[in-house]
Amino acid sequence: MIDRINLLKAEIDSLRAISREEVEQLRLKYLSKKGLVSALFDDFKSVPAELKREVGALLNELKHASHEKFESLKSDFDTKETSDPAGQDLTRPAVNALPGARHPLSIVRNQIIDIFARIGFTVAEGPEIEDDWHNFSALNFTPDHPARDMQDTFFIASNPDILLRTHTSSVQIRTMESTKPPIRMIFPGRVFRNEAISARAHCIFHQVEGLYIDKHVSFTDLKQTLMYFAKEMFGENTEIRLRPSYFPFTEPSGEMDVSCLICGGVGCNICKHTGWVEILGCGMVDPNALENCGIDSTVYTGFAFGMGIERITMLKYQIKDLRLFFENDVRFLQQFTGAF
Numbered sequence: 001m002i003d004r005i006n007l008l009k010a011e012i013d014s015l016r017a018i019s020r021e022e023v024e025q026l027r028l029k030y031l032s033k034k035g036l037v038s039a040l041f042d043d044f045k046s047v048p049a050e051l052k053r054e055v056g057a058l059l060n061e062l063k064h065a066s067h068e069k070f071e072s073l074k075s076d077f078d079t080k081e082t083s084d085p086a087g088q089d090l091t092r093p094a095v096n097a098l099p100g101a102r103h104p105l106s107i108v109r110n111q112i113i114d115i116f117a118r119i120g121f122t123v124a125e126g127p128e129i130e131d132d133w134h135n136f137s138a139l140n141f142t143p144d145h146p147a148r149d150m151q152d153t154f155f156i157a158s159n160p161d162i163l164l165r166t167h168t169s170s171v172q173i174r175t176m177e178s179t180k181p182p183i184r185m186i187f188p189g190r191v192f193r194n195e196a197i198s199a200r201a202h203c204i205f206h207q208v209e210g211l212y213i214d215k216h217v218s219f220t221d222l223k224q225t226l227m228y229f230a231k232e233m234f235g236e237n238t239e240i241r242l243r244p245s246y247f248p249f250t251e252p253s254g255e256m257d258v259s260c261l262i263c264g265g266v267g268c269n270i271c272k273h274t275g276w277v278e279i280l281g282c283g284m285v286d287p288n289a290l291e292n293c294g295i296d297s298t299v300y301t302g303f304a305f306g307m308g309i310e311r312i313t314m315l316k317y318q319i320k321d322l323r324l325f326f327e328n329d330v331r332f333l334q335q336f337t338g339a340f
């Protein structure tokens with residue numbers, strides 16, 4: 001309750017209005033009988049007896065401060081209209097802005113970039129609107145692959161197909177087309193899939209993919225790199241395991257699990273009692289994908305991997321609902337103030 005009072009106080013404190021009508025609308029929102037301040041007074045009944053004194057005093061302070069705030073907002077327009085027809089009163093006190101916080105997805109994206117930077121990976125970005133070649137064909141997707149289906153991909157135009165990229169593997173293709181190996185890069189960015197929005201899925205999410213191409217790159221290098229990443233991201237005691245999987249652009253392909261951070265591998269709700277949680281897809285770059293980009297697959301080999309930033313963030317901060325990332329609710333976001 002005290003938190004809610006303080007939050008509302010800060011919110012009202014930072015209010016601005018551009019017209020007298022807006023001041024009145026805001027006043028109704030906060031101070032009318034059904035307003036947000038009055039709602040807190042209603043909740044006062046359920047405050048435990050021993051806290052009533054403290055909470056009561058805070059509530060009265062809030063009410064008083066809110067009345068003053070709206071008086072001052074109103075009087076701004078009085079002075080403006082009488083003394084400043086241009087509507088600019090440079091003597092007005094500055095708005096008391098709340099401190100900002102980095103979005104949790106940005107915090108984790110930056111951590112991922114830092115971790116890979118320490119072993120020599122640089123960052124590249126590419127367009128969110130892609131053509132079929134960079135998102136699918138160059139990556140060895142067959143013409144009838146289900147991912148090309150309208151159900152999964154947001155197409156903007158057909159024939160030639162233009163779409164919202166479904167993964168940042170498209171940036172891997174762009175990089176391989178334009179850069180001579182050795183290549184050691186990661187590709188953070190926003191991707192789009194036609195998914196029904198729920199606690200575990202969204203039509204927009206964020207990925208970081210990685211690519212390493214050189215002579216003699218082997219699966220051992222891939223595994224070692226991912227183990228380094230998992231320990232840096234989730235802690236020294238983290239274990240990894242790789243399971244066989246399939247992607248058109250890698251061969252062999254795998255999915256990587258990390259030992260559950262919550263229960264340490266014993267089994268809990270988060271890991272569905274398996275002790276493991278899946279965090280990324282990976283594999284050795286398919287020779288077809290290399291050749292599609294003009295890289296000689298008899299000379300060069302490489303590995304690639306891709307992870308969802310939301311998933312890593314949810315694990316790290318134990319966030320249960322993906323939708324929180326996109327709602328911009330200050331009560332959620334302000335918990336990350338001070339974290340970088």
Ligand code: PHE
Pocket residue numbers: 166167168169209210247250281282283304305306307
């Ligand atoms: N592009 C894959 C996806 O979006 C992830 C991936 C990247 C898998 C690189 C293997 C290698 O699901």
